[in-house]
Amino acid sequence: MWYKIIIIAEWFGELTERYKLIRDFNRAAKISFINGEAPTLLQSRVTKGESTYRHEFSRFMGGGFRIKAMSGRPLKQNELIEIGRVVLDNEELVRELITLGWDTLEVQADKGYKGAKWKLKSYAKLGGYISD
Numbered sequence: 001m002w003y004k005i006i007i008i009a010e011w012f013g014e015l016t017e018r019y020k021l022i023r024d025f026n027r028a029a030k031i032s033f034i035n036g037e038a039p040t041l042l043q044s045r046v047t048k049g050e051s052t053y054r055h056e057f058s059r060f061m062g063g064g065f066r067i068k069a070m071s072g073r074p075l076k077q078n079e080l081i082e083i084g085r086v087v088l089d090n091e092e093l094v095r096e097l098i099t100l101g102w103d104t105l106e107v108q109a110d111k112g113y114k115g116a117k118w119k120l121k122s123y124a125k126l127g128g129y130i131s132d
Contacts, residue, residue, distance in 0.1 A: 018059075018100045022046065041070040042083065049104035053119040059101035065120075066106040074112025083107045084116055088123045095124050 022044050029042040049063030069075060069083055084107045087093055097105070098120050108115040 018046070018062075018102075021096065021100060043068050043070060047104075047106060049102070049106075050117055050119070053103045053117075053121070055098065055103050055121045057098055057101055058103040063101065063103040064106050065097055065102040065104065066108065069107070069109045071109050072111060073109070074114060075109040077114060077116065080107045080109070080114060080116040084118055088118060091123075091125055094120055098124055 025044045026042075029038065029044075032038040033041040044065060044067050046062045047064030047066045048061060049058070049065075051063075054063060067083060067087070069080075075083075084105060087097075087105055103120055105118045105120055106115060107117075
């Protein structure tokens, strides 16, 4: 019976880490925007993700890490990709996202219907420990 309490505590601990990362990302994005370091305000949240991008650590419902650019206009595809590259070029962040259960990076604007998606596992440089 006690092992179930440990399992539940571990599950909530992981959820806490996931939401802390989102909160920290949103706080850093807000500060960067206010200081004029970023041209648009970014906001992250959890989404369902892309089922074909699932990996060994993926969360059942909530494998998507979505970044929404609060630009007030539809963004061009190259602008969406540029925002995505900020995350994908940070190997440590990508690995953290993977270990916390995310499998998909999504970038969208607050206006328009375009978006971009990436399979996080493809950008982790894990040396074959998690097959792609």
